[in-house]
Amino acid sequence: MSEQQICDTNELKWKALVNCDKTFDRDFFYGVITTGVYCRPSCSSRKPNRVNVEFFDTREQAEAQGYRPCKKCRPDENGDNEKGQLLIVTACRRLEHSTSPPTLAELAAEAGMSPHHFHRLFKKTVGITPRNYYAKHRADRLREALVEGSMIGEAIYAAGFESLSGAYNKDQDQFAMSMKAFKNGAEGVVIMYGTASCLLGQVLVAATRKGICMVELGDTPEQLVDKLTERFPHAKVRKGDKDFQTLVEIVITQIENPQSQVVLPLDIQGTVFQQKVWKALRGIEPGITSSYSTIATQIGQPTAVRAVAGACAANKIAVLIPCHRVLTKDNKISGYRWGKERKKLLLDKERK
Ligand SMILES: [Zn+2]
Incomplete structure (x- = not known):
């Protein structure tokens, strides 16, 4: 551009600025030398003197020169302009259809x-973060697939399991590890795990190829991995890959969004009595609570109240086997393997 042309364009920009012309908002920004602030052409603040104005094509250029964004016209935000909205809608569509979560950097x-x-x-614009938006849609998709009943194997596969063999049968929570293998500390069994943070602190999800075998809550990932290896000392414990992390996300969605109930395959180890109790626990809907004696009656052993409490305490799959929904007879929060505070948080969340 010749000097004359630059002058002309700057003259045009100046006119747009004086007229608060919104149609130029996507084309340039102006900085005011005396205040150190930069604005959009349509800003309603008092107009500066022409000699104190510098023009920039992008906000980055203005900021590189040390200008701060104006608090009135927020030139640092894409704001409510249509283009910004459109880009967010595009990002939503992308998140809805991705099989692995795109990073924030990619989306941006x-x-x-x-x-x-x-x-x-x-x-x-959307009300929740991109990460939560992704997790919510992922859970919705999985739930739809499970309702259709056709994709359980695929869903498990997508969640990072090694093979589709022994795919989950909804009516049959089973000992995927033989009782012998289990007693031997899961000798030879491959267990994958992933950790992440959620509103209850850190969460670890571990699974065999048959289903989730442990959901543990705690304060640090290291502490949780220690608990996993303590419980299955002879298993081949491996950190799951990016796909496995999807399964962790789904579990977190269940924790943070109790109504988004996804039936996940579990690989449960316990006595027959414990399994009966855990099955009854899985029948308690979010927002509802039960008591040890109610559960005892439900499983046909009304006098086994203490044993029911014991089975609840022995549960190693936090939240997915919702032992937190069991209260004492007078509706008080009793003990919880992962701390009463967490139990209370979960129940508060579900009540909403
Ligand atoms: Zn402004």
Whole structure:
């Protein structure tokens, strides 16, 4: 561009600025030398003197020159402009159809925004973070698939299990490990695991090729992995890959979104009595609570109240076998393997 042309364009920009012309909002920004603030052309703040104005094509250029975004016209946000909204809608469609979660950096790059701005605009527009949006849709899809009844194997496969053999049978929670293998500390059994943080702290999800065998809550990932290896000392314990992490996400969705009930395959080890109790626990809907004596009656052993409490305490699959929904006879929160605080948090969440 010649100097004359630059002058002309700057003249045009100046006119747009003086007229608060919104149609130029996507074309340039202006910085005010005396205040150190940059604005969109349509900003309603008092107009600066022409000599104090610098023009920029992008917000990044303005910020590189040390300008701060104006608090009135928020040139650092894509704001409510249609283009921004459209980009967020595009990102939503992408999240709905992805089989593994795209990173924030990828999503932001596709929308042509910085990760920070993208995250902020997404949350403002959609109401939840991209990560939660993804997890919610993933859980919805899985639930639909499970309702259709056709994709259980695929769902398990997608969640990172090694093979489809022995795919989950809904009516039959089984000993995937033989009782002998289990007593031997799961000798020879491959167990994959993943950890992540959720509202209850850290969560570890471990699974054999048949289903989830442990959901543990705690304060650090290291502590949780220690518990896993203590419980299955002879298993081949391996950290799951990116796909396995999907399964962890689904479990977190269940914790944080109790109404999004997805029936996940479990690989349960316990005595026949414990299995009966755990099955009864799985029948308690979110938002509902039961008592040890009610469960005892339900399984046809009304006098076995203490044994029922024992079976609840022996549960190693937090939340998915919802032992937290069992209260004492007078509706008090009794003990919980993972701490009364967590039990209370879970119940509060489910009551909503
Ligand atoms: Zn402004």
